[in-house]
Amino acid sequence: NAGVTQTPKFQVLKTGQSMTLQCAQDMNHEYMSWYRQDPGMGLRLIHYSVGAGITDQGEVPNGYNVSRSTTEDFPLRLLSAAPSQTSVYFCASSPYYWDSHNLNTGELFFGEGSRLTVL
Amino acid sequence: SQQGEEDPQALSIQEGENATMNCSYKTSINNLQWYRQNSGRGLVHLILIRSNEREKHSGRLRVTLDTSKKSSSLLITASRAADTASYFCATSGGYQKVTFGTGTKLQVIP
Numbered sequence: 001n002a003g004v005t006q007t008p009k010f011q012v013l014k015t016g017q018s019m020t021l022q023c024a025q026d027m028n029h030e031y032m033s034w035y036r037q038d039p040g041m042g043l044r045l046i047h048y049s050v051g052a053g054i055t056d057q058g059e060v061p062n063g064y065n066v067s068r069s070t071t072e073d074f075p076l077r078l079l080s081a082a083p084s085q086t087s088v089y090f091c092a093s094s095p096y097y098w099d100s101h102n103l104n105t106g107e108l109f110f111g112e113g114s115r116l117t118v119l
Numbered sequence: 120s121q122q123g124e125e126d127p128q129a130l131s132i133q134e135g136e137n138a139t140m141n142c143s144y145k146t147s148i149n150n151l152q153w154y155r156q157n158s159g160r161g162l163v164h165l166i167l168i169r170s171n172e173r174e175k176h177s178g179r180l181r182v183t184l185d186t187s188k189k190s191s192s193l194l195i196t197a198s199r200a201a202d203t204a205s206y207f208c209a210t211s212g213g214y215q216k217v218t219f220g221t222g223t224k225l226q227v228i229p
Binding site: 031033035040041042043044045048050056058059090092094096099100102103104105106107108109110111112113 | 160171215222
């Protein structure tokens with residue numbers, strides 16, 4: 001049981017290049033999400049998915065694309081990298097739970113992070 | 120802007136003392152969670168408190184939630200050097216996005 005696996009752990013890009021950060025989970029979680037973490041900013045939500053085939057924008061979606069073709073995988077694509085996208089990226093997944101007829105996200109399970117530098 | 124804000128931004132205490140961190144948020148929630156992040160690592164879940172709960176305990180951790188004030192607190196009792204880390208609150212309004220606060224950096228001095 002690997003949990004949440006992110007690759008690559010480190011990446012250096014030049015401005016304008018594109019790349020995909022991979023995220024896979026083996027816990028059959030419906031909810032998956034991507035965050036970026038910058039010094040002093042905490043974690044900011046980029047995109048999230050509530051199940052295969054469904055994605056939505058978070059707080060800082062510009063410059064990023066996602067897709068969710070399977071429950072297990074949730075890749076994050078940088079279309080044309082910019083220095084402002086230099087950051088540490090975290091993927092997370094969560095099981096849902098029911099509470100008084102409401103469906104809720106529960107504990108988030110995080111990957112170890114991907115450190116991206118854009119020159 | 121981010122949903123939550125932690126206070127204080129940084130906290131330095133002696134080993135054995137208690138550490139209290141606060142989280143304020145803006146919109147109604149279904150649950151609030153606290154996470155710990157050691158330097159350079161991923162986040163680790165500490166505790167989840169539902170909107171209809173007022174207090175929850177887990178080992179040396181005590182979390183309170185006041186939905187009328189849109190605030191929560193995390194108390195770590197009898198702190199240890201190993202508790203040195205950043206602590207984040209995260210809120211969820213349902214089955215959709217989970218958003219994080221800005222974090223409190225805790226240093227426990229041996």
